[in-house]
Amino acid sequence: MSSVTQLGYLGIGVSDLVAWERFATQTLGLQNNGHDADGTLFLKMDEYHHRFALHTNGSDDVMYVGWEVANEQALQALSARLQAAGVKVTPGSAELAGARRVVELITFNDPNGIATEIFYGPLVNFDAPFASPRAISGFETGTQGLGHIVLGVDDLDDSLHFYRDVLGMRISDFIQLSGVAGGRRMAFFHCNPRHHSLAFMAMPKTSKRLRHFMLQVRALDDVGVTYFLCQDQGVPVVRGMGRHTNDHMVSFYMQSPSGFEVEYGWGARVVDDSTWQVQQHTRGSIWGHRPPSAQPAPQPAVARV
Numbered sequence: 473m474s475s476v477t478q479l480g481y482l483g484i485g486v487s488d489l490v491a492w493e494r495f496a497t498q499t500l501g502l503q504n505n506g507h508d509a510d511g512t513l514f515l516k517m518d519e520y521h522h523r524f525a526l527h528t529n530g531s532d533d534v535m536y537v538g539w540e541v542a543n544e545q546a547l548q549a550l551s552a553r554l555q556a557a558g559v560k561v562t563p564g565s566a567e568l569a570g571a572r573r574v575v576e577l578i579t580f581n582d583p584n585g586i587a588t589e590i591f592y593g594p595l596v597n598f599d600a601p602f603a604s605p606r607a608i609s610g611f612e613t614g615t616q617g618l619g620h621i622v623l624g625v626d627d628l629d630d631s632l633h634f635y636r637d638v639l640g641m642r643i644s645d646f647i648q649l650s651g652v653a654g655g656r657r658m659a660f661f662h663c664n665p666r667h668h669s670l671a672f673m674a675m676p677k678t679s680k681r682l683r684h685f686m687l688q689v690r691a692l693d694d695v696g697v698t699y700f701l702c703q704d705q706g707v708p709v710v711r712g713m714g715r716h717t718n719d720h721m722v723s724f725y726m727q728s729p730s731g732f733e734v735e736y737g738w739g740a741r742v743v744d745d746s747t748w749q750v751q752q753h754t755r756g757s758i759w760g761h762r763p764p765s766a767q768p769a770p771q772p773a774v775a776r777v
């Protein structure tokens with residue numbers, strides 16, 4: 473079955489583009505790759521022209537999600553499957569393809585009304601390699617895509633059916649946070665060796681759709697340095713260092729200028745579809761990921777070596 477192959481790009485609507493530019497470059501280490509004619513800010517993290525496009529629409533939420541496929545045949549196959557599933561698919565205009573810096577795309581809404589795009593042929597610039605404004609080792613992207621997103625959806629089963637049976641993604645695992653018998657359930661999906669490119673849970677419609685996006689760096693030191701940089705820069709750390717049960721990522725979560733979180737991590741395990749079997753967990757973390765309020769108060773000073 474044909475499938476999307478990676479999370480290619482993310483369009484985010486923001487209210488404070490100046491704060492975002494500073495946060496993205498000085499905290500996350502993404503590269504400013506210039507503005508489009510309408511003011512859209514492009515952020516680069518590898519050879520792609522951009523992986524993030526920030527639009528000043530004030531929503532402070534995901535604006536569109538771009539899933540990549542290999543070529544035109546794969547695009548047509550997925551377009552046909554979407555239409556067979558009753559989804560209204562619109563071919564992207566040449567103008568839109570130009571704005572996204574891709575050869576061709578289609579647009580549609582996922583079951584939650586989230587604007588979704590499938591494209592092939594991203595503009596890549598091997599002549600102008602990624603150069604982070606920070607001293608970091610770089611981001612784990614390539615065939616694993618830009619990272620992962622976690623969305624709040626209306627109905628977990630509807631979205632599960634759509635992303636697995638229509639877009640062709642595979643379930644990695646579930647996290648049943650209040651035990652196997654009930655409570656909040658999260659579903660995690662992969663479409664390449666990255667453990668998950670997408671995860672979601674049912675949330676009230678009033679919440680933001682985008683709960684967090686994750687960037688994976690190539691060295692544990694980059695995570696540690698960025699963790700303390702957040703403290704120096706006054707960027708709120710929402711969950712401290714920890715390691716996840718399912719993808720084994722060592723990470724922490726900071727608050728973006730839009731309010732939703734950004735996970736910054738290293739060391740995730742990868743999925744091999746020839747051997748992977750769906751798993752379930754009842755905790756999100758092996759250790760850590762505590763909110764700052766749950767961290768113990770400092771103890772009285774003792775003699776230090």
Ligand code: FE
Pocket residue numbers: 620622684685686735
């Ligand atoms: Fe995550």
